[in-house]
Amino acid sequence: xxxxxxxxxxxxxxxxxxxxxxxxVEIKKKEAxxxxxxxxxxxxxxxxxxxxxxxxxxxxxxxxxxxxxxxxKHT
Numbered sequence: 001x002x003x004x005x006x007x008x009x010x011x012x013x014x015x016x017x018x019x020x021x022x023x024x025v026e027i028k029k030k031e032a033x034x035x036x037x038x039x040x041x042x043x044x045x046x047x048x049x050x051x052x053x054x055x056x057x058x059x060x061x062x063x064x065x066x067x068x069x070x071x072x073k074h075t
Contacts, residue, residue, distance in 0.1 A: 027037045056063045 024037050027034050052063050
């Protein structure tokens with residue numbers, strides 16, 4: 001797999017996540033701060049984080065080594 005293939009996959013995932021964020025906004029507006037939507041996000045982020053940790057352990061590669069959230073911000 002190439003860097004371009006990875007970039008394409010992450011761009012597609014980002015589009016889906018943007019849709020999920022927009023849906024969350026609508027749910028929170030309609031349901032006055034729905035705790036259920038918050039729980040869905042907690043479950044998703046927890047699962048995602050755990051999968052990164054698992055794959056890092058299994059592969060022996062720290063998948064987030066060198067990743068800087070402050071450097072990755074778009075201006």
